[in-house]
Amino acid sequence: MDYVIFIAAMAALIYGADFIIKESERIALHFNISHFVIGATLVAFGTSLPEMAASMVASAHGKSDMAVANVVGSVIFNITLVLGVVFMIAKSMNPDRDLFSKDSAWVIVPLVIFFIMALDGKISRIDGALFLLMMVSYLIFLFGSNKEELEIEIDEELEKEKFNWSKSIVLLGIGFVLTIGGANFVVESGTNIARSLHVSEWIIGLFLISLGTSLPELVVSLVAVKKGHAEMSIGNIIGSNVANFSMVLGGAALLNPLSVNLAATKFDMLILAAASIALLFVLANKLYNKAGGIFLLTILALFIQNAFV
Incomplete structure (x- = not known):
């Protein structure tokens, strides 16, 4: 039964992602907001809701390992799997925005x-509040930078349509429900299978839950690339990772302080750092191609190989 649920949930993800991209274009056109900013805010926050739900539920039940592992794994998968696959299949990606000079700080900071917060072995409620403040500063930065550049590659059919708030809100809502709901069922069915095999909470959070909750980012990014909006795909990942650290981890820490064992999870933390540095390298050298994809997927392979050896 879990396998049937998994397949149905994947279908919901795909259809939901198409709704999100189409309505995001309409909003971008109506307000003269760049696709990068839409991808880094509206789409990124929407696709980060599964991570938030999973980590906050885990935190509420006192499962710090699962809550933290979900964030660590999601960031790793977002960079290595999502962008790796996007770069491999995209025919051409030439974002107008200078991603390295404008957005690299939000990859590493x-x-x-x-x-720094995890050095003492825990992420306190005060740390959680500081993470949420970081989200506020990111939003201020994004909408401030948007004034300097407007996306001109808008779908011509959408440009001819009359903007309708009610229609956009309904369709965007349907898209998020299908995408997030699909991800939740993927996680639930996958977790049931994992628990039957007696897998640890850290591994469940690091792989099954984080991979499942990264599926919205993967599907939305692939649809964005297919529609020729490279900036939305990259913006979605950068924004999602900021949201994972700030809203997801911050929200979970506000519910319950989280314990973090850096020594016991050092390889996973090294992969987390390596993936972020690799993304900086890709942005700096504009490796939005198969070379960049192979680079990121190699890090993913090392991550998976170490976990199951």
């Missing part, structure tokens, strides 16, 4: 803050 949340990671550095996370490691």
Whole structure:
């Protein structure tokens, strides 16, 4: 039964992602907001809701390992799997925005803050509140930078349509429900299978839950690339990772202080740092191609190989 649920949930993810991209284009066109900013805010927050739900539920039940592992794994999968696959299949990606000079700080700063907070072995409620403040500063930065650049590659059919708030809200809501609901059922069915095999909470959070909750980012990013919106795909990942550290980890820590064992999870933390540095390298050298994809997927292979050896 779990396998049937998994397949149905994947179908919901795909259809939901298409709704999200289409309605995000309409909103971008109506308000003259760049696709990058839409991807880094509206789409990123929506696709980060599964991570938030999973980590907050885990925190509420006192399962710190699962809550933290979900965030660590999601960031790793977002960078290595999602962007790796996107770069491999995209025919051409030439974002107008200078992603390295404008957005590289938001790739590395949340990671550095996370490691500093985790040095004492826990992420307290005060740390959680500081993470949420970081989210506020990210939003201020995004909408401030948007004034300097407007996305001009808008779907011509959408440009001819009259904007309808009610229709957009309903369709966007349907998209998020299908995408997030699909991800939740993927996680639930996958977790049931894992628990029957007696897998640890850290591994469940690091792989099954984080992989499942990263599926919305993967599907949405692939649909965005297919529609020719490379900036939305990259913005979705950068924004999702900021949201994972700030809203997801911060929200979970506000519910219950989280314990973090850096020594016991050092390889996973090294992969987390390596993936973030690799993304910086890709942005700096504009490796939005198969070379960049292979680079990121190699890190993913090392991550998976170490976990199951």
